[in-house]
Amino acid sequence: xxxxxxxxxxxxxxxxxxxxxxxxxxxxxxxxxxxxxxxxxxxxxxxxxxxxxxxxxxxxxxxxxxxxxxxxxxxxxxxxxxxxxxxxxxxxxxxxxxxxxxxxxxxxxxxxxxxxxxxxxxxxxxxxxxxxxxxxxxxxxxxxxxxxxxxxxxxxxxxxxxxxxxxxxxxxxxxxxxxxxxxxxxxxxxxxxxxxxxxxxxxxxxxxxxxxxxxxxxxxxxxxxxxxxxxxxxxxxxxxxxxxxxxxxxxxxxxxxxxxxxx
Ligand code: PEP
Ligand code: MN
Numbered sequence: 001x002x003x004x005x006x007x008x009x010x011x012x013x014x015x016x017x018x019x020x021x022x023x024x025x026x027x028x029x030x031x032x033x034x035x036x037x038x039x040x041x042x043x044x045x046x047x048x049x050x051x052x053x054x055x056x057x058x059x060x061x062x063x064x065x066x067x068x069x070x071x072x073x074x075x076x077x078x079x080x081x082x083x084x085x086x087x088x089x090x091x092x093x094x095x096x097x098x099x100x101x102x103x104x105x106x107x108x109x110x111x112x113x114x115x116x117x118x119x120x121x122x123x124x125x126x127x128x129x130x131x132x133x134x135x136x137x138x139x140x141x142x143x144x145x146x147x148x149x150x151x152x153x154x155x156x157x158x159x160x161x162x163x164x165x166x167x168x169x170x171x172x173x174x175x176x177x178x179x180x181x182x183x184x185x186x187x188x189x190x191x192x193x194x195x196x197x198x199x200x201x202x203x204x205x206x207x208x209x210x211x212x213x214x215x216x217x218x219x220x221x222x223x224x225x226x227x228x229x230x231x232x233x234x235x236x237x238x239x240x241x242x243x244x245x246x247x248x249x250x251x252x253x254x255x256x257x258x259x260x261x262x263x
Contacts, residue, residue, distance in 0.1 A: 001155040002148065002162070002192045009193045013133050013161050015090045015109050018053045020133075020163050021195030025260040026224030028092060028135075028197070029249065030056035032239035033069060034076035037083075042231055044083035046246050050253040054110070055080070055089045056226060060096050061238060062116045069237040077107035084109075092135060098126045105130060115140045115167055115202070118150050128157025135226075137165045137199070144184060148191060164188055164196040165226060166217075168203035177205020177242070180213055185220040197224040201242040207233065210244055211252050218259050227252065 004010075012021040020026045029047045034040045034057040044055050059076030061069065072079070077093055084091035090109035095101055096117060104111065110133045117123055118139035127134045134154055138147050151162050166185065168178025180203035188196045200213035214225050230236040233243040244252065 001160065002151050002194055004191060004193045010189075011160070011193045011195060013163055013195055015054070015133055018090055020197065021223050024223065025218060025256065026054065026197065027052045027253065027256065028054040028056050028224060028226040029229050031058070031230050031236065032201075032228045032243060033058045033061050033071050033237055034080055035072070035237050037079050039231065040079050040083040041086060043229060044087045044089065046229070046231075046249065048087040048089055050250050051257065052253065053089070053224075055084050055087070055091045056112075056228075057083075057091065057093055058238070059093050060100065062094070062096055062114050063238065074103060074107075077104060081107040095123070095127065098123050101126050101130065105132065108132070110135055110163075113137060118142055118147065121150075121153055124150055124153035125157050128154040128159045130159060131161070132159075133161035133163060134159065135163045135165050135197070137167045137202075138169065138181075138184070140168070140170045140178060142169070144187060144191070148188075151192070151194065162194050163223075164192075164194055165199055166196065166203065166222075167199040167226075168205075176209070178203055180204055182213075182216055182220050185217065185222050189221055195223040197226055198222045199226040201226070201228040201239065205242045207242055207244055207248070210242070211248070211255065214252055214256060215259055218256060218263070225256070 061071035092110035198217035
C-alpha cells in the first residue's frame with residue numbers, strides 16, 4: 001500500500017496547519033522527556049519562537065535501564081498538551097503499549113512508535129486503526145525492508161498517515177551512540193511516497209553532531225527533522241548529551257531555514 005506508483009507520487013501528511021512531506025521542511029523539537037510544567041512550557045515557547053512546527057516530548061520513556069527515569073506518564077502528556085495549546089503547536093509523544101493508545105489519543109496530535117517497538121506488530125496494527133498520523137522510527141537493527149513492512153502493518157489497517165523517521169542503527173562503531181544512515185533518505189523516497197524525517201539526536205548521541213547531520217539530512221532530501229532540546233542539557237533527566245540548548249537550537253533553525261531555500 002505504501003509503494004510509490006510513479007516519480008511524482010508523494011504524500012503530504014497534514015496535522016492541523018502543519019504539513020510533513022512535499023515542499024515543506026518540518027521541524028519537530030522538544031525534550032527527550034517532559035520533566036515538569038515549567039520545563040515544557042519554556043521549551044514550547046522556544047520551539048515556536050524559532051519557527052519550529054511541532055512540539056515533541058516523551059512521557060512514557062523506553063529507557064534501557066528500568067532504574068533510569070521512566071517519564072511522567074499521563075501527567076506528562078497532560079503537560080505536553082497544555083504547552084502545545086499555549087503556543088498553538090501540534091504535539092507528538094511515544095506510545096509504547098497497545099493499552100495506552102486510547103489514553104494517549106486524548107492528548108497527542110501524532111503518535112510516535114519508537115525504535116524498540118518498530119516490530120511490535122500488535123502496536124502497529126492498533127495505531128493503524130486510529131486516524132492520527134504516526135511517526136514510525138526505524139528499528140535500531142532493522143533493514144529498510146523490515147522498516148517498510150512495519151509501515152505496511154499500519155497502512156494495512158487503514159491508516160496511511162505515516163511519517164518514517166531515520167534515527168540511526170547499531171553498527172560496530174562505538175564513537176557515536178548509533179550510526180546515522182542518511183543513505184536511506186533517497187532510498188525511501190524511491191521506494192515509497194511516505195515522508196521521511198531524520199532524528200540526528202538519537203542518530204549520533206552527540207550534541208555537536210546535530211547541526212552538521214541536520215544540514216546533511218536536509219541536503220539529502222529529508223522532509224524534516226526531530227531534534228531534542230533542553231534549557232539545561234547537562235541537567236536533563238534523559239539524553240542530555242544529545243540535546244541542544246536554546247542558543248544552539250536557534251543557530252540550527254537559522255541554518256536549516258537558509259539551506260532549505262536553496263533546495
Ligand atoms: C525518542 O525519540 O524519545 C526515542 C526514545 O527515540 P528512539 O525510539 O529512536 O530511541
Ligand atoms: Mn531521547
